[in-house]
Amino acid sequence: MTVEPLEQAVRRLVAIEDIRQLKARYFRCVDFRLWDEFADLFTEDLQVDFAESTSSPRGKQEFLASVARHFKTGYSVHHGHVPEIDVTDDSTATAIWPMYDRVESPSASGYVSHEGWGHYTETYRRCDDGQWRICRSRLTRIERHELPKQGVSS
DSSP states (O other): OOOOOHHHHHHHHHHHHHHHHHHHHHHHHHHHTOHHHHHTTEEEEEEEEETTOSSOOOSHHHHHHHHHHHTSSSEEEEEEOSOEEEEEETTEEEEEEEEEEEEEOOGGGSOOOEEEEEEEEEEEEEOTTSOEEEEEEEEEEEEEEEOOOOOOOO
């Protein structure tokens, strides 16, 4: 077993914590509808693969528009749990995040209310400003259940 030099270990652990905070902001921004802050969490060349999405966004602008449209009204809660984060070098990292979400949308929204769980598989890049951002995100579901239609108003 090779022992990692202390300075390298500290850099790796700081990067892991920065990425954990990045994903926490992701969940908070979606649930509180903070779209400007949400947009800053991604690289310009973002690649998205959310197979369940009805709009099938691929790039950053399509993804941001799709999320804002789907979550315009109603309520949501998104959780990420015990990620496996691998810092591959000073500017690249990957992670797998077990996740849970519940989304309640008004019937008229066209978005299906649901509850589900699965995994985000992501790649991160440290950008020129020193901040980590999501450059690839894939959501795979283990389960997703549609919720009964409700009269959610806001």
